[in-house]
Amino acid sequence: MAVFILRRLMQAVLVVLAMACLVFFGVYLVGDPVWMFVSPDMNQADIAAVTASLGLDRPIWEQFARFLWSALQGDLGRSFVFGEPALKLILSRMPATLELATAALVMAIVLGIPLGLYAGLNPERAGSRTIMAGSIVGFSLPNFWVGIMLIMVFAVILGWLPSTGRGETATYFGITSSLFTLDGLRHIILPAFNLALTKIALVIRLTRAGTMEAIHQDYIKFARAKGLSQRRIVLVHLLKNIMIPIITVIGLEFGTLVAFAVVTETVFAWPGMGKLLIEAIQRLDRPVIVAYLMIIVLLFVVINLLVDICYSLLDPRVRLGEVSR
């Protein structure tokens, strides 16, 4: 297994490098960032001085080589517009995004699994049809529009919840999060629901499909014949068996929740990494864009690796060493 993990890590390094390369040159092709920074009153000499101080006057190959050399020493460069190290900026925004993604994930599980079970157990009922139709809506409505509608209904018209922003934070066990305060929870409900919507729909569909398949299998029939209560059959026998694929998908979806909460964070003015990324793209703040995507690649590689390791622990038939051969 050690060999396997080592090999995967080596692959990860290559992927991260390729990503850095693509993004670095991609941003270069978009345009010259210096025009996004300089103030209108500057003359040509001032503009040239800024270009030189940010290293943008060097040939792109040299800029890339310098970037790689610093990256090897753990320095992903300084944000052009914030003047702070890109890595520090991104990490300082990460807790907000992690708590948003976690809240969304919890919503997806807590709402998705019971609704999916109900729909799977009673496929012909009107309630089930409503749930399934709702899940299609959850998949197909644009995130941005849903976010605005949530704000209009729950914040502007009903006035139940705050419209935007992150609430007060508190620190327990060394973790600072807005999930620990009432104000924080009130603030996170709408953005987390907005972010969770497609995931809820996904979990509903997975749970329903798994339930409908498992319900006709012999072990369920046997359990019924044994005279077990419906409650015990569903919650113990059925749920346990259909959970494996659901957990796998949820684990992988968590990565996308963290990495691409961009739209939700923008609509709800949530001070997370996604908002940082979209603003960096608009301003061509190359160090932040490159560092962000490198971190995300790393995140996905690690999640995949953990999932693989979990499989081998759960199911002895999967041997990691042989997978890559």
Next chain:
Amino acid sequence: MSRHRMPSRHRAALVAATAIAGFGLAAAAQAETLTIGLAAEATSMDPHFHNLTPNNQIAQHIFDNLINQDEAQRLVPALATEWAPIDDLTWEFKLREGVAFHDGTPFSADDIVCTFERAPNVPNSPSGYGTYIRGKTVEKVDDYTIHIKTENPYPLMATDVSTIPIISAAHCDATTEDYNSGAATFGTGPYKFVQYTPGDRIVLERNDDYWGDIPEFEEVVLRPITSDPSRVAALLAGDVDMINIVPTADLETLESRSEVALHTGVSNRVIYMHIDHWREQSPHLTAKDGSAIDNPLRDQRVRLAISKAIDREAIRDRVMEGQSIPAGQLLPEGFFGVSPNLEAEAYDPDGAKALLAEAGYPDGFRMVAHGPNDRYTNDARILEAIAQMLTRVGIETSIDTMTNSVFFSRASSGAEGEPEFSFILVGWGAGSGEASSPLRSLLATHDPDAGMGASNRGRYSNPEMDAILMEALGTVDDARRDQLLAEATELAIGDLGIIPIHYQVNTWATRAGLTYVPRTDEWTLAMTVTGE
């Protein structure tokens, strides 16, 4: 958040308390929080790091300049009480006495010396203050008098100085990080720094020892809400008390709501068309059949025809929802150096057709117009309207708009270091509040060595205009300079060096009962927000 709904209750409590206690309570003593939703976020608390509107407006709360600019960008005394040239090359500034920084250290001439040393030399700054400080030497005469010397007569001294926030000499070596953390963020301004959480909020507290007018609100929370509909919704939900940059599409809805008040004012920003003046053949101009032609825009009659073909009032009414003023020059009336003789070109399609025929293009030609689609209010839609209007008089115009990071790079140096486009929509906000700024950058002959025409993306060049402008830039006498700048403007606009479209009008929205005085520089300042 209930906290933001508290003010009215709070105020009621205060009024009651006042009545019981039986003494008058000045409006300035109200204990209220003002929460403002801003369309763009400041990138730093370091006042010298990034010379950019979102940063400058935050700095103005915490720091003072020697001279401040009021809502119409007129110069008003701040840390300097008096200023005047004492000879051709020296300006004398008398400093305000009895002022203290937020950390208690007294303000004196040393702080000015330190500011002028630090401001142009902040490490990693993407756009600093070198522009305003270069060529100036500060001399401390005594604790409350300084002399600023230049090598040539320099009339814009006061204007330049009015852009630079003054920091404390005690924190002269502080880094940008020290300002972001608050360790060095001590100014003399009306608000003190409390908290800066990037992406989330900036919290400020009133400086009760301020030398000037004490602001009304005790605490100010500035929150970046970049998404337009969310910002409007946050105001309607009562989560913020005020927002800036109200989208024109929402104006009608907001106007009809009694819980919202709108505050509208013209800005220093002119939206204009820049024109390829220098290429014999321009890349985006062809005959109607697609064959190459000589650049028709070099003919003054063609440029005038374009100007006449544009219905500026229709753009104001139908594209801008009334949020613009048709423009005939570089700055709206009331600014320094503006010509009284220039009016917006009247809409005259027949005159435009006649001029085109006279210039040898009776059937017109084909053109691609370029512009940004996320930089100015309704920029892409303005360009669309202009393209239709030009097509109507025979200049078959198609448009190509792009995000501003791509646009400015290509428009400035996309064709091997030279401007790439033939006919572009751009805007210019005169930060200095007078006409030499756009004349020098947009219309003076492009000359990197002299630092002139840095944003002259059409390469317009008129030596006569250059000469008058240079004379103005060396004339300290205000009345004479005002006249020279107006003359230079008349020449450049007469040539149609650029074609002005309109001055942008900006709107701030507050909850009912608050008042804001709109600023021409588009800044949002909490200290000028007042209650009923």
